[in-house]
Amino acid sequence: MTPRNRFRWRVMRVLALCRWLRGGTVRALRLGAAAASSAPPSQVRQRLGPCRAVPCRAVPCHAIRGGNGLSSPVCALLQDSVTVEVLDHLERLALVDFRDAEGVERLREAVRFAERLREVNTEGIEPLDSVLEDRCLYLREDDVTEGNCTAELLKNAREKVEEYFVAPPGNIPLPELEERDTFLKGS
């Protein structure tokens, strides 16, 4: 396969994957792949040909990739939940900014992707924090074993006064949206 073809194939694969992630809605289009995926690999070797090129042609690109083409009610709802207020709130809480439209789109995409979790029936299932949930927590004896490394710690700080770390004046919230250096301004 030439690199160029390869790229085309790759894009198609991504699309297929996206649809696969989206679950049931495109099941009909998966045809051979659907059948193949349920069989162990040792039995499907002969069907490999179509597998590669299978799924994607029928679906318009923007339906999967862009934000605007989405028409499902869930997505519409979702777009509503990511309001400018929410974006502003996030910038203030996280103390990082969206930088540009792409940044905002990245969040929308991330939220949209996460929506797929709703498909899973988790009734009666307890959340899993850690695979070590059944092991008891290690306890340390109350001994002084650390500290006295002020110089070592301060070495990596860009600003210090005597033995203190230095911050600019505190308790001044970030300026309001309109006065802040943010992409969200004016939106």
Added chain:
Amino acid sequence: MAARGCGGVWRRALQRGPGGSCSASRPRRAVACNARGGAVPVGQSGLAPWVPVVGLEIHAQITSNSKLFSGSQVQFAAPPNSLVSFFDASLPGTLPVLNRRCVEAAVMTGLALNCTINKKSLFDRKHYFYADLPAGYQITQQRVPIAVNGSLSYSLCIDNKMSQMVTKTVRIKQIQLEQDSGKSLHDDARSQTLVDLNRAGVGLMEVVMEPDMCCGEEAAAAVRELQLILQTLGSSQAIMAEGQLRVDANVSVHHPGEPYGVRTEVKNINSIRFLTKAVDYEIQRQIKELENGGTVVNETRAFDSKLGCTVPMRDKEGKQDYRFMPEPNLPPLILYDAKSLPANVNHQQVVNIDWIHERLPDLPSVKRAKLVELYGILPEHSFTLVNEDGLMEFFEDVVKRTQMKPKKVIGWILSDLLSHLKQHSLTANESPISSFLLADLLNLLENGDISSSAAKQVFEELWKGEGKTPLEIVKEKQLELIQDQEELEQICQAVIDEREKEVMAIKEGNKKVINKLIGLVRKATRGRANPLLVKQILEKKLSE
């Protein structure tokens, strides 16, 4: 959130300027403390009464050698950033390791407060940015804290009368283990903040009290009782002035039968006295606000001890969302009891609730009951003995060294010693009169060597702390009672001879007049006469 010491928030509040109307005068006390239960304070307008509701969040620093999740030392004063480990400074890649001692302190405290100890508790991260919170989150116990559903009984007197005490109970919602923050020193002149992380990561127990209180005095009494319990357990030194005990009060008011009003949170309260003031001021302010047609805003306010009022704290403005998340680096904390204790487990890894329970020291309430039983003193006296720093130990030392009955000793302790101590803002341990000296003095009195009025004189001399013994003072001032019967009889005779009118009156049947003669004898002897003996002599002479 870790309550900050006065170093941080305090100045912040001042720095951010006065937000509220703040009169320098003390608030009018419209809120009658409803210690009697159910009594409802009267509002300014005299229309519907108001019910104040007070809940408390108390942060107690755990007494331990090392911090909650790291091996750096816990110490009140040390050079800046000298008690900081790599974890405390949130260096990337460092992980928390829980201190067993802190767990035990929390379990002890939970048991003392009648809590249910959770056999499995969890740690969470609470996110917010602050210069003295290096990781950008605090590790706390939000979902499943170590202890829940407890209660605390406390007593307070009604209308400042010691004789009328009531006992109340406040429910303890939960006790959670969490990290303290560092300290920010705001250098306004150079417009910078200096950050010292020595306190960052010190273990805290946050005790959450349900809104079962209704005035400053109740809140203060509850906090005092908690403080005593912590000190008795040794789980915290709980010295408010050193920031080891920090109290935030949630205050709201509503009309009876209506839902609770909007609450405010009052911070920066660094003594029990200020707690009373801050809560009462805030109740009063809210009532005034509402009665003037205003509204109470859900906000954080700081108590200004100089002005005696609360002012809004600007830094909590805006929507805060702590984005709680399970702390992934700490698996569940499992505690055991005798039943659940696994057979072959490393003892250093086990915290046994039953074992701790069996070893709890006597709590203040038990101590009081024992004092009443052992010494036959009044319950309210036992209350004072236990509540005043070191006073109980002082009392017991004196009782041990004197023949005087404890019931009599308590009078000297409470009315003489304590009032002097209070006058000079001293604790019993700082008293210029040691328990030895007081016992000596009381022995002189008990033996009839001196009169009680002489004893008071000696007490005053002793208070000066000049290193003299009571006996030396008695000798020096010639305060000993006149033991010589003849001498006394002569003095009595002289009085009788001088006071014909009174003698006549007595002989005519007015027996009370004899007291006047007794007084004259005492005056003549400068209090050195035993009144009983004088009375006997006078009666004998007058009947002759």
Added chain:
Amino acid sequence: MLRASLRQISAALKEGQITPTELCQRCLALVRSTQFLNAYITVAEETALKQAEESEKRYQRGQPLGELDGIPIAVKDNFNTAGIETTCASNMLKGYISPYNATVVQKLLDQGAVLLGKTNLDEFAMGSGSTDGVFGPVRNPWSYSRQYKEKSIPRSDSEPENSNWVIAGGSSGGSAAAVSAFTCFAALGSDTGGSTRNPAAHCGVVGLKPTYGLISRHGLIPLVNSMDVPGILTRCVDDAAVVLGITTTYIFVCSMSLFRRLSQSKLNSIYPIYIFLFFSVSCHVSGSLAGHDPKDSTTVQDIFQPFALPTLTDVSKLSIGIPKEYHVPGLSSEILAVWSKAADLFKNAGAKVVEVSLPHTHYSIVCYHVLCTAEVASNMARFDGLEYGHRSDMSKSTESMYAATRREGFSDVVRGRILSGNYFLLKQNYEDYFVKAQKVRRLIANDFVKVFGSGIDILLTPITLSDAIPYVEFIKEDNRTRSTQDDILTQAANMAGLPAVNVPTALSERGLPIGLQFIGRSFQEKQLLTVAKWFEKQVQFPMIQLEEVKKHDDGVLQHQKSASFS
């Protein structure tokens, strides 16, 4: 010599065929001449040579510390190394010198390993190509192999051959490339969603992700604390076992070296007694601490015995599971074919090969997406410029300084994850996204429990959708989409905390490596690696043929001193 396995070179050191210093110099020379791979961020030439010298002295005294003494290794640049810059390939940590060693690094050094340098990665290990770090992409050594060159067709005459190079995979691409290009004998990576196994597959090396909780994470700069594990990259399965062996038996070694210090001469002259004492000491110590790092509460407190990997001759008692859900759309026919062939291999050797179902696999990436971004949002909160790392000049207020620092220090990818994670953790979203994802995580983990409970010993799956693709094509997708695709086959093992290993299996049509994954039961590394070793022997994966290596390996041993090229 450089193409030898770790165990072979260790034997050569012992026999004096080469000295640690010579070996170190040769590796450094190769590092220099393969600089174009961009596998290393920092080369610690000076300290490496010093460590080699120390090692040499030990060999001269006849007292090497063990199999790793004098062995040049590399460490991913998200492990803290005292005195050597630790950057996470981020502007945020450029120039950051940690005051401490990660536990795993310390253990390697204590065993006499020679740390050549720190390897390249995606910024904060967020990626699957090793293309998204501030120091530029890692190039897959196979791009320059004879195998690839012979089969790849230049895109057109006008395009230089140079643009054909393929990605190394990620995020531990630097470590995989470093091992693959023979610059070191073993490297540490980290594995959160496949970050060790994926580049191992693309670079044709063994990549082991141990069970969560087996190896200390202390000093590993976290991506997702509940899934991160230090990974091991080596040329063969046996080598991975050697490195794992030492990483899990630290305490034994400690007690051993302590004993040696106490009564050196005696112990050395009476070897059997030495062994006896070693075991008595280890038995004594293992009761309380073995296998556990007191600095990492998520390392389990069980006792782990070091193991020698047996050579399996009979696989007939094995039950190999083939999870049907791993046959995902987009899986290349080549990989599928290799996978089938591998299944047949086991079947023909008498093993039971069973199709199994892990029904929630579909959701592992979306589940991972939510849990990962949420933890990233939390873990990255500490980078504010105050105590360490990049600090903006903005000084209006603490908040504005933090915001500016984080804007300047983090790439779009990192900031994107922080923002998404914060969104999922918002009070109003927490239940719907974060808790929901945690529930799905349990379902995914339970799938494995059921399968292993049904008698399956090992799962055999593909590890990548295709062989490595050229960089120019890779970067056409955004980071999240790429990670989503690439983690799809590796990531469920992290959800469940299970051990998994990539074994290089075959070359693709284009002459690039294809690897397969074995997933084992929790803490059953021995069984997992035993099976992997058997498989490795059957497939006889070809060695990479690199011009540069040939040159250095056959050339003079002379070392030229030069500054490190970090």
